[in-house]
Structures are given as C-alpha cells and as structure tokens.
Amino acid sequence: MSVQETANATGKAPVAASLSEAYVRFGAFTAIESLSLEIEEGAFYTILGPSGCGKSTMLRLVSDLIPAASGEVRIFGKSTEEARRAREFAFVFQDATLLPWRTALQNVQLPLEMGKKRGVTIPISDKTPMELLELVGLKGRENALPHELSGGMRQRVAIARALVCKPKLLLMDEPFGALDEMTRDHLNLQLLRIWEETGVTILFVTHSIPEAVFLGQKVLMLQAHPGRLREIVPIDLPYPREIKLRDTPEFTRHTAHLRELLETC
Amino acid sequence: MTIVEKTDLAENAQQDPEELALIEQRKFERKRRIESVLIPAGTLIALLAIWQIGVRLFEVPLYIAPAPSDVAEALVNKFPLLLANFWPTFYESVMGFVVGNLAAVFIAVAFVRSRTVERAFFPIAVFINTIPILAIAPILVLIFGAGLTAKVVIAALICFFPTLVNMVRGLQAVSPQALELARILSATKSEIFWKIRLPSSLPFLFSALKIAATTCVIGAIVGEWVGADVGLGALIIDSTFNFRAALLYATVFMSSGLSVMLFASVSIAERLIVRWHT
Numbered sequence: 001m002s003v004q005e006t007a008n009a010t011g012k013a014p015v016a017a018s019l020s021e022a023y024v025r026f027g028a029f030t031a032i033e034s035l036s037l038e039i040e041e042g043a044f045y046t047i048l049g050p051s052g053c054g055k056s057t058m059l060r061l062v063s064d065l066i067p068a069a070s071g072e073v074r075i076f077g078k079s080t081e082e083a084r085r086a087r088e089f090a091f092v093f094q095d096a097t098l099l100p101w102r103t104a105l106q107n108v109q110l111p112l113e114m115g116k117k118r119g120v121t122i123p124i125s126d127k128t129p130m131e132l133l134e135l136v137g138l139k140g141r142e143n144a145l146p147h148e149l150s151g152g153m154r155q156r157v158a159i160a161r162a163l164v165c166k167p168k169l170l171l172m173d174e175p176f177g178a179l180d181e182m183t184r185d186h187l188n189l190q191l192l193r194i195w196e197e198t199g200v201t202i203l204f205v206t207h208s209i210p211e212a213v214f215l216g217q218k219v220l221m222l223q224a225h226p227g228r229l230r231e232i233v234p235i236d237l238p239y240p241r242e243i244k245l246r247d248t249p250e251f252t253r254h255t256a257h258l259r260e261l262l263e264t265c
Numbered sequence: 266m267t268i269v270e271k272t273d274l275a276e277n278a279q280q281d282p283e284e285l286a287l288i289e290q291r292k293f294e295r296k297r298r299i300e301s302v303l304i305p306a307g308t309l310i311a312l313l314a315i316w317q318i319g320v321r322l323f324e325v326p327l328y329i330a331p332a333p334s335d336v337a338e339a340l341v342n343k344f345p346l347l348l349a350n351f352w353p354t355f356y357e358s359v360m361g362f363v364v365g366n367l368a369a370v371f372i373a374v375a376f377v378r379s380r381t382v383e384r385a386f387f388p389i390a391v392f393i394n395t396i397p398i399l400a401i402a403p404i405l406v407l408i409f410g411a412g413l414t415a416k417v418v419i420a421a422l423i424c425f426f427p428t429l430v431n432m433v434r435g436l437q438a439v440s441p442q443a444l445e446l447a448r449i450l451s452a453t454k455s456e457i458f459w460k461i462r463l464p465s466s467l468p469f470l471f472s473a474l475k476i477a478a479t480t481c482v483i484g485a486i487v488g489e490w491v492g493a494d495v496g497l498g499a500l501i502i503d504s505t506f507n508f509r510a511a512l513l514y515a516t517v518f519m520s521s522g523l524s525v526m527l528f529a530s531v532s533i534a535e536r537l538i539v540r541w542h543t
Contacts (some may be wrong), residue, residue, distance in 0.1 A: 065445055084451055091449050097442045100541040101464045113460065115451040145541050 013040035015076075016169050016201040017062055020073035024057055024227075031057045033226040034071070039078075041168070044195055046162065046216030047205045048258065052264050054227025055205045059171045063091050075169060079146075085120050087111070089169040090162035094177050096154035098146040100203065104153075106131055106159045116201060125166040132160040135197075136190060152183035159191070163198070172204045176211070184249035185243055188214055191243060210246060210260070213254045215239075221258070223265045230265055328508035339511035340518065347500070347519050354497040355523060357413060357485035362419020362477055362527070369425045370470070373432035377462070383433075394398050394426040398484060402491045411492040420484030421483025424477035428470070468542045471535040478527040486520060497523070 017039040024032040032054045040043055047055050060066045062073060064080035077085035083089060090111075099108045108129040112122055112140065127135065128203045134157040135144050146154055155175055163171060195202055206212050212219050217234055223230040235254055239247060245251055313333045319325075320332040327335060340347070372390075376383035400514045402419050407417035439461055447457045489498025504513040 063449055067447060087450075089449075093446070094444050095440075097440065097446050099443070099461065099464070101432070101467075101539075114447065114456050115453075117453045117456060118451050120451045124542070147541060180488060199415055220404050 001130055005132055010080065012064075013042060015039065015074075016041040017076075017203070018038045018044070018072075018074045019062075020072050022061060022073055023069040024054070024061055024066060025069040026255045032061065033228045034067070035227075035229055036071075037220070037229060037232070039169075039201060041201055042199050044192075044202045044215060044217045045204065045220055046212035047203065047222065047223030048207070048209065048212045048262065049220075049222045049227070049230070050224045050262065051092060051207075052227070053133075053222040053224040053265065054150045054263065055222055056173050057205055057227060058092070058222070059173050059203060059205055061159055062169075063089060063171050064156075074164060083169075087117070087120065087123055087165040089164065089171055090167035091164050092155075092170065092172040094174040096146070096158040100146050103143045103145055104133060104138060104149065104157045108132055108148070110161060110165055111165050125164055125177050127163070129160070132163050136162070150183075152179050154188060155179065155187065155197065156190070159194070162201075163194070166198075167200060169203070174205050174207065177207065180200075183206070184211070191215065193232050207218040209255050209258050210219065211249075213251060213258065214241060214246065221261055222264065231261065233261070296430065303510035305337040306413030316323045328510050331511040331514055335511040336514040336518065338499070340521070343486075343512055343515060346512075347497075347515060348496055349431040349539055350497050350500045350516070351519055351523065353493075354482070354485050354520070356495065357416040357488065358481045358523065358527065360413075360417045361422075361484055362424055364417060364473060365424030365481065366428050368421065369428035370432050370475075373429050373436060374458075376429075376433050377436040390426065390429060393422070398423050398487055402487050406491045415491075416485050416493070416496070419488040420481040423480045423484035426478045427480075428473040431469045431473035432466060435466030438469065439465050467539050471531065471539055474531045476527060479524040480530045482520060482524045482527065506510055 015038050018037070020036050022032060022035045023030065035058065047058065049055050057066065061068060062075065062080065062083045073080050073089075075088055078086065078088065098104075099110065105161065105174070112124075112129075114120075115122065123233075125132065130142060133139060134233065136159055138153060138156055140158070141149065141153065142203075144153075145158070149157065158175070176187050204215055206215075213235055219233040219235060221230040221233060222228065233254075237250060237254070282410040301383060310540045317334060320330055331339075348532045372386070376387065398419065402415075403423070405418050405422075406415045409418055443461055443465075444457070447461060451459075485496070486498035486501070489509040490502055497516050501513060501520075504510075
C-alpha cells in the first residue's frame with residue numbers, strides 16, 4: 001500500500017511541509033503574503049497562478065534558497081536549513097541545469113559528491129545512479145554528454161539526479177515548461193509512475209492548466225499582487241491516470257473551473 | 266547521343282534511389298573537401314610564382330628582396346644554423362607561455378575569490394598591459410640580464426593579460442541556476458570551485474591560451490632583439506644588418522612555423538579536454 005493510499009484510508013497523513021503566516025519580501029516589494037498551508041506526506045500538489053503570484057518564490061522559500069521575512073516554514077518538522085542539510089528535499093529547475101562536461105551518469109552522481117565537507121550526511125537511494133537512469137528511461141545513454149541529449153532527455157537526467165539522495169519532498173519549478181507537447185505528455189506519465197513507485201511528496205509549479213489537473217491530487221491556486229493563496233482545489237480523478245483521461249468530461253470540468261478561477265485571480 | 270542517354274537512364278533506374286543519393290552526396294562532399302584544400306593552395310602557389318617572376322623580371326638585388334627559390338635554398342642550406350637558433354627561442358617561448366599563463370590563472374582565481382584583491386590589483390594589471398612590450402623589454406633586460414630569464418619574463422608578460430581577463434570571465438560565467446543547485450546540495454565554496462567554476466572556465470581559458478601560443482613567440486623574439494647572441498630574434502637582427510635577406514626570410518619562416526606549432530598543440534589539447542564545447 002503506497003503512502004497516498006494510506007493517507008486516504010486514515011484521513012490524516014504526517015505533514016511533509018508546513019507554512020504558517022509566511023511572508024517573503026524583496027525590499028519594499030511583498031512577493032508572498034501570509035501564506036499558510038500544510039502539505040501532507042506522499043501528496044502530489046500542483047501550483048497554478050498568474051505570473052507574479054509567487055509560484056517559484058514559494059518553492060524557493062521551501063527549499064531554503066530565499067528566507068522568510070516572517071512566519072515559519074517547516075519541512076518534516078525541521079527548519080528549511082536543517083532539511084536542506086539532511087537532503088530531505090530535491091529541486092528540479094525549468095532548465096535541466098546539467099554540468100555540460102559531465103556525462104549523464106556523472107551528472108546523476110553529482111549530489112553524492114557535494115556537501116561532504118560541510119558534514120552533510122548523504123542519504124543513499126536504494127537505487128544506484130545507473131538504476132535511476134533506467135527508471136527515467138535513459139538506459140544505454142549513461143555516457144552521453146548533455147549536448148548529445150534532447151531537451152526531454154536532459155530533463156529526465158535532472159529528475160534522476162534529484163532522486164539520487166532519496167528525497168522525501170520533490171520541488172519542481174516548471175520542469176517541462178520548455179518542452180514540446182508530445183515530450184511533455186510522455187514525461188508527465190513517467191513522473192506519475194515515479195511518484196507512485198517512490199511515494200515521494202511532490203510540489204509541482206506549472207503554468208499549464210491541463211498539466212496541473214492531469215498530475216495533481218490537489219491544485220494550489222495562488223493569486224498575484226501580492227502573492228497569496230487563493231484556493232486549494234482537489235482533483236478527484238483516479239490514479240493511475242492515462243493520457244486519454246484528458247478527453248473525458250470530468251477532466252474538462254476541472255480545467256474549466258480552474259480557468260474561471262484563474263481569470264479572477 | 267540519344268542512345269547513350271537512354272542506356273544511362275536504364276542503368277540508373279535499376280539502382281536503389283536512396284543509395285544513389287548517398288553516392289551523389291559522397292561525391293559532392295569529396296569534391297568540396299578537395300576544393301577546400303586546392304583553392305588556398307592554388308592561391309599560394311600563384312602568389313609565390315608572381316613573387317618569383319617579379320623579382321627576376323625587375324632584377325631586384327638579392328640583398329633587398331630574395332625570390333622564393335632563394336629563401337627555399339637558404340632554408341635547406343642553412344638548416345643546421347636555423348635549427349641551432351630555433352631551440353633557444355622555442356624554450357623561451359614555451360617557458361614564458363607556462364609561467365605567464367600559470368600566473369594569470371592563479372591571479373584570476375584570487376580575483377574571483379576576493380573582490381578586494383581584484384580592486385587592489387586589477388588597475389595595476391591594466392596599467393602594465395598598456396605599456397608597449399617593445400618599451401618594457403629593455404627595462405626587463407636591464408633587470409634580468411641578457412640571459413634566458415629576461416626573454417622568459419617578456420614572453421610571460423605578453424601572455425599574461427589576455428589570459429587573466431578571460432580566466433576571470435570564465436570563472437564567473439557560471440549560470441545562477443547551477444549555483445542554486447550547489448546551494449541546495451549544501452556545497453562548500455571549494456566544492457563549487459573545483460566541480461563547477463573551474464571546469465566551466467576551461468573554454469574561456471583555451472581561447473586565451475590560443476592567443477598566448479602565438480604572442481609568446483613574439484615576446485621571446487622581442488627579448489632576443491634587445492640583447493642576445495642566439496635565438497631566431499638574434500638571427501633576424503644579424504641577417505638584417507649583414508644584408509643576408511634570404512637567411513632573414515628563412516628565419517622569419519621558422520618563427521612563424523614555431524607559432525603555428527604551438528597554436529596547433531594548444532588546439533589539439535583543447536579538442537581533447539573541452540569535449541563538451543560545441
């Protein structure tokens with residue numbers, strides 16, 4: 001029984017990340033205002049909102065890249081800095097951010113080599129870097145350099161790299177935003193499979209309404225100027241989800257509702 | 266005529282069209298490759314011929330301008346002399362190249378590590394760079410004497426600045442996202458330096474080294490002009506003042522050969538090391 005099923009059965013799951021009254025300010029500009037929410041462990045949240053609503057800022061706040069001006073962010077009960085040092089979370093950027101001189105395999109191994117001197121205890125995934133590349137469908141390409149791979153393949157290497165320290169929380173900032181639709185569909189399915197296999201909690205920022213509905217158990221709708229939470233919309237579509245789900249009336253009902261909501265944000 | 270055409274067509278029709286296209290493409294590529302060698306080579310031969318004919322036609326005296334055949338003759342006959350003067354210049358150039366570039370790389374690292382060091386020393390580096398190498402060479406010969414050291418220092422000095430500037434740029438040319446990734450991985454400054462900054466600076470370093478590969482020879486020769494009894498620079502001065510024009514041209518040819526050799530070595534090293542730069 002996977003984590004998310006347990007969660008559904010008991011109705012109450014342990015909390016992966018919690019924000020309470022969190023504010024983010026850049027000088028006089030308030031990027032995030034009074035954000036409070038709890039992400040239960042094993043959940044898949046997608047984050048939607050107009051530009052300038054602080055979607056990316058929220059992920060950066062959770063991942064300790066930017067500090068909260070006030071309020072509190074806890075990840076598995078720890079501060080964001082403690083969680084970072086314990087490698088509780090991993091980040092996937094919009095751009096794959098691979099080191100161009102390293103092969104696909106060496107890029108996946110990077111997190112195992114970094115942070116040792118700071119005394120970070122590096123949790124090792126039960127899967128080897130090689131097996132992770134296989135998990136994302138890149139078996140046989142482990143010795144390719146990034147420039148020899150397509151955009152979609154590079155992003156899959158980035159996902160394998162994110163999984164190498166067995167994170168409990170995966171933060172994804174529009175990871176498939178720059179890809180064509182076919183590749184994006186394929187990677188969406190792959191990501192759902194990985195989520196189901198590993199039980200990792202996922203926070204996934206996107207600007208695509210269909211993608212948000214297709215992937216998420218819940219959609220966090222943020223509002224702009226200043227960035228704040230508008231609504232949490234549950235997506236009651238069963239998993240495993242397939243591409244043809246997009247053509248069903250229930251799916252369209254969800255996207256229509258979100259589009260309406262987005263217009264008033 | 267029409268019969269020949271018909272048989273040709275019949276023969277072609279039997280072959281696989283894809284294969285045919287491939288053969289055509291190969292033919293075209295081979296033709297292009299041959300052309301890319303033939304055109305510059307042909308131009309060179311034509312220019313040499315014009316030079317040869319011009320010198321003979323206008324009866325230019327040998328001590329003013331030798332014909333290509335005279336230069337070739339000097340290259341063959343004086344080869345032991347040329348080679349004896351080639352090696353000292355070679356050592357000076359290579360040692361200057363190594364010293365100048367190593368110094369530039371270390372100082373670039375210091376600049377990137379500390380803004381204060383950069384603020385303190387960068388204006389001085391710029392000032393030194395503005396002094397013409399011909400003007401500073403006599404000073405360096407006065408300081409270091411007429412031996413090997415002065416030439417190495419001059420060659421090093423001429424390599425130094427382009428590498429410094431490029432290396433500083435290279436070490437700073439890391440994407441902000443790569444640094445965010447490093448932060449999420451709790452990387453230390455030295456881990457970021459060795460695993461991210463240094464490798465990403467290599468393409469910049471190599472473009473500077475390619476400049477240095479040719480300028481270090483200039484430095485060594487300028488150093489020899491100021492005071493030396495061996496080396497290609499000394500031979501250039503000597504053959505100029507003795508009106509041995511053919512030998513002078515042959516020496517110049519050797520000097521440019523040395524530059525080409527060093528440039529090619531750096532290019533090969535770049536291709537082997539910077540495999541990711543496309």
